Amino acid sequence: MQTILGANGIIGEELAKALRLTYTDEIKLVGRNPQKLDARDVLYPCDLLDPISVKGALAHTDIAYLTVGLPYQSELWLEQWPRIMENVISGCVAQRCKLVYFDNTYAYDQGSEVQTENTPLKAEGKKGKAKKIAAELLLNAMAKKEIDAVICRAPEFYGPGKTKGITNALVFGNLKKGKEPKVLLRDDVKRTLIFTPDASKAMALIGNTADAYGQTWHLPCDDRRLTYKDFINEISKQLGREVHYGRLSLFIINIAALFSAFLRETKELLPRYAIDNVFDSSKFKKRFPDFNVTTYQEGIRIILNNYKIK
Incomplete structure (x- = not known):
């Protein structure tokens, strides 16, 4: 079973299509009010701010994808992103499933340097700080070998x-x-800019590639x-x-x-x-040279x- 946490946004919807097309027929869509995209989809209503709810959502899951989008409000991001990440990490550890985290570039500095997977997370804005905290929580858990996870990062959609x-x-x-x-x-x-169907297809590919885990990947752009x-x-x-x-x-x-x-x-x-x-996505393109970027x-x-x- 592959489970999408935050399944009704555009990334979650395109991800479900990509997973079903190529990788699995067993897909669980998780959200406050998940909606089926395919008759075979399994729906699981869940509050990602509730650790018990998250743990239940991840039952019988092999790979979880965190693609949730929060309302575009700085204070809300600062309050909720760390809690969501803590709950998801705990749920994945408890249910022994892998995690694919869909991230953005807000945590990067606003300078003109080329952005790579090694770009430091040092944003000063509130949204950037929220995403920095969430990413570092996951990176620390990965470094401690508590979780088998991967970060997929994308620029503006x-x-x-x-x-x-x-x-x-x-x-x-x-x-x-x-x-x-x-x-x-x-x-x-x-x-x-990243074309949203490309972002989801690339994330599905990374999530189903065993040696891609334990790393950060920039998703492919033209x-x-x-x-x-x-x-x-x-x-x-x-x-x-x-x-x-x-x-x-x-x-x-x-x-x-x-x-x-x-x-x-x-x-x-x-x-x-x-x-x-x-935003440099050459690492992905070298590892997956057959991926067709729009x-x-x-x-x-x-x-x-x-x-x-x-």
Whole structure:
């Protein structure tokens, strides 16, 4: 049995599809109100803040995947991420199952250095600190050989369906609403984005590869990185019309954040939108050379079709 903790987010849903397609027919979907994606799915309602509930959810599990997403609130992250990680580690140890943890880059420094699996976890923002604490709890348990686990780390999402992320919200979300796309701070610095189906497929592959455990892996992204200007130009090319966009300066963001909870919570991440953001996934590509990474051009095409943007 392979169990997904936080199964109803986009990563959990795509992961369930990838697991069933290639690795197993025995999948348990865990969450506060899990919903079947396939008639054969096993559902298990669970509160990840309750250690007894988590232990029960992990019964008869060989591999557990922690893909839960919390509401985008800094204080909530600081309070709940450490508790969730402690409960999941304890549950996996008790049920003798492996753990695959889906992480993001918030715990990294906001500088312009290339991000690798060896990049130190030294974020100063609240969300970054929350993710740093959670990652270090797991790394310590791995170092002590208490748990057989692996960390899969991804940069900002973009993708179809209910993918959430700044690019999806400000670019594709606005286009879907007939509004002008927006970009944060600058349109001339390189971005590294991960296509959500790729992230889940790669995580399923890592989770079912025995020698991948005990490590951190950066999930695969297209290395032909685009600036937001390039990104919008590609959208224009595919739509056959010029797409005009706006750039949100720091001054505008600070004013708008007075009225927008989303922008207030996003301000912690703003420094990385003023510089090249280079997330290196070469370790994964060397170990799994046959993995087909979606190009930005193909990813944009899929999203435009999925969102029915003309």
